[in-house]
Amino acid sequence: MRRWWNMAALGKGRTQLRSSITYKWLLLLAAITLIPLLVLGAVSYSITKNAIDKKVTDASKQLIRQTAENIDIRFSGYKDIVMQMITNPEIMSLLHRISQRDEEVAEHISLTSKLAYFTAVSPEFKSVSFVTDDMYIKGIFRWDDQAELKSDFYSKTMGAGNDFVWFPTRRGYYSDTADSHEEVVFSVSKQVFNIHDGRQLGMAVVLDIREEMLSEILRNNAASDLRTESFVIDRSGVILSHSNKEMLLTPVAEWFHAEEANLLLREGREDSFVAHYKGKEVLVNYQQLKSSDWRVVHVIERSSLYKDSDQVIQVIAILLAVCALFSIVAAIAMANSVSSPLKRMVKAMKQVHIGNLSTRIHRDEKRIDEIGSLEYHFNDMVGRIEELVQAVYQEQNNKRIAEVKALEAQINPHFLYNTLDAIKWTALFQKANQAAEMARLLSRLLHISIGKGSDTVMVHEELEHVECYMGIQNLRAAGRIEVFYDIEEEAKAYRIPKVILQPIVENAVLHGFADRIEGAVIHIRCHCADGRLVFMIEDNGHGFETDMPDLYDDQSAELPKSASFLGVGLSNVEERIKLICGNEYGLSITSKIGLGTTVTITLPIMKEESSHV
Template sequence: MKWKFTSISLRTKLKLFMFFMLVPMICMVIFLIVKLSTYTDKYTPIVNDVMIASEFDMRFKEQIDYTMYRIAIGSDKYEDSNIQEILKEMDEYLEQLKNGTALASNKKQVRMAQRNLSILKKSIGKLIDNCKETGHYDENMSILDNDIYVITKLITEEIREYMYYEALELEKVRQAVEADIKMTLKVIFFILAVVLGITWLLVFIISDSISKPIMHLCEITKQVGKGNFTMQKIRGGGDEIAILESSFNKMLIKINKLVDNIKMKQNTLRIAELKLLQAQINPHFLYNTLDTITWMAEDGQSEEVVELVSALSQFFRVSLSKGKDYITLKEEESHIKSYLQIQQFRYADILEYEINIPQELSEFPVLKLTLQPLVENAIYHGIKQKREKGKIIVEGQYNNQSILLKVKDNGIGMTEETLDQIKRSINKEGPVAVDAGFGLVNVNERIRLNYGKEYGIRIESEYNVGTTVTVHLPMNLLEKHLREDELNVI
């Protein structure tokens, strides 16, 4: 049966589920409606008869006796009374009672009441005739006491007896209905239990045939979400989900190829971008330095020119490094020291510096141009903007797991808004923005590409206080980079 359900479409499965759920319920509802209608048909006529008889009993004797008494004593005239309407109405009530009851005894009671009503009409007619003439007062009172009062009492008692037997019949019907309801409830509960059992079985089979393939497909998508684009095992069957799984596998093959191509193109693009940025730094710096050498030479500062040219030579010697991408931390220190010496010639009145890197880290391999862009950023966006004496401190710390290189300045610092913008630019993956923190993004991107996303730079800054940029590098890659001294990466 399960194999059959796996071959049925989802639409058909849902239709079967609805059919087996709704049809038994609809049948039970129809059955209950029919039963309720039957009970109503039994109750309604009896209740109506009792209501009519009760209304008849409440109005009949009081109205007839009082109206005829006033006519007999001469207080009212027959023509002004409504006695005829009352008698006609009583005829109609009695006819309704006779037609409404199903009991032979009650039909007999009604016929007796109708005969008494006819006798009552004759007595009333005789009293009315006597009232047209004088001298019949005693006779009229005798007719009123011995005929009219007695007959209305008889009719009232017959109606009450009718109501009594109708009430008994209503009780019998109630007991029969109650017994029938109990039996019906037992049957309904039994049928409901059977229907629920069958429905539960069908729900289990149908839902299992739907949910398991969907869960399998969800598991596949989770694996894809984690980056696993390998082909997945296809479940057998001919429903829509099996077709979807087959198409999904075909899509995975294409996605896997596309992802590999995109990764390759992105890496190539990032390498090209970073190389371009790295190449752009030196010409700009060289132009400014040559301008400085020119005006110093023109000013006759020969000793200063020699020092500046020597520092520039050392700066570019480390920058080139025979094309290597990794240099030792000692060489990187020499690089930033040369850079700071050159900048001191230009900004002697506002720039001081201090370098404190432990000797133990001198042979630690780092990416070339890791610290120089940070020092440059500290000068141009920190010290220079402060417009007064400032100091840059470069220091290093280490433990068994990592190395922290810090570039501190007591320059202008940054507002919280500016700091947040630069942090977002640094942490954003994708093409590097040239103007985002003047090289900070470049350095962070290169570190992440080579060491992993858990490494990089962290910025702390306070406006009018200064900025600290911390470079986080892994210590456990020391041996690896010493062995791979000529890695062809950024």
């Protein structure tokens, strides 16, 4: 169980690491820096490698052509020596006399002396011999294996006519009066003709040349800083000359793959290809000699070609390592510059989440980037939230206090009702009927005004409220003000904000009919129009000068004296209508001096009881 918990914790840690900003920054910088460097390194290496391959291939072809040309020049010199021998009268005279002998192997001191003159000029010459169908004539050294070679040399040379014949490298066994020895040589032969009439003499001259001569040419032309090898092969693929003597006379198939060895033997005088030589990848170039069908082969170990490229790769690897280190350091620094403030912000958010609204982020005032702006606005937001919470708390507290006071104030209306009722009955007992009626009307007026806690009343209740008020006024004024009602029956079933008609009527009584003894008339009309309920209260009072005063203007003191009443009473009615019904509803007033005033109230159709708290 503990092991499972450890694995789960490890997996969670890995998930958090992969989702962290630092990890993402590392990936981003790796993509921005390392990947381009890798691509650049790969492209550079590929371009460099291809350029080196092309340059080295061209250089190798040029080198092998030069090597083949040097060998051909030497071979041409050997041919000249041979021709000088077989066209020398003294040598030919000696050969003629020797050939008359009935000997299988013949030699003559004078012939040896004459031939030594020619071979002395070229130290690579080993020996000169002459062969006929049945005789071997020693020149410089005797062939100890002449019995095996004589017939082969003779038949091939005679079959070539007037052409030179080149014989591949062999181990030659020689002897003279002093000792016997062996040496690796290759040979060139030519049929001997009569120098006077050109007749065939049935004889061939064979010049043995030390293989070391070829090795020396190959070494001189192959000298370079690269790991290279050069050698000569014949048409059968046998190595005729090589600096490594152990490889002499071995087939190239021993050192190349079989299919690659066959490429060296295909048609064509020159070619180049990539092969595997002694288990290593090499670049191979070959060139066929002009003087024979032998081929000079040049191999270059490819790994030696790319020493400079390897140095480039090492430099790129070092740059990658430096860039990787820089990326890690930069990613951590950049991520910390972002993640550290965010972590502080997350910590602060958690504090706010649990209700600690006094939490603030300690920010660097000098930081003006997005993180700094985020910190600033976070602190500002939390501060505003704290202020709003305090305001809501204060509002709720004030509301609670108001509710308590409202409960306490409910006692006063009941006390007032009871008191007025007692006054009424006392007045009746004392035969003061007018005072009793005023007490009744006042009690009913207060009852409708206070209501049952609702903001709206029925239309007929509001009209009754006006009637109670006018009843009291007419008792005081001996019935000098007449009120006429024109109310649609449909409208009586609707509800309206309470106490909106009485303040308007009161203003007409107190200000419109001031100092008026008789003839005061108020018309109250109500009808429905365009989905709205419309009240019109008209009086024939004094009127005033302005058509429509601003009911919310604080400068109500500047209104005409006759209209100064509009500042408080009607503004209260207007405000309550808009608060309960909406801003599109309210009052409109028209007035003319000496003609009276008309107040129009526009209300929505309300059938349900509405309460504004």
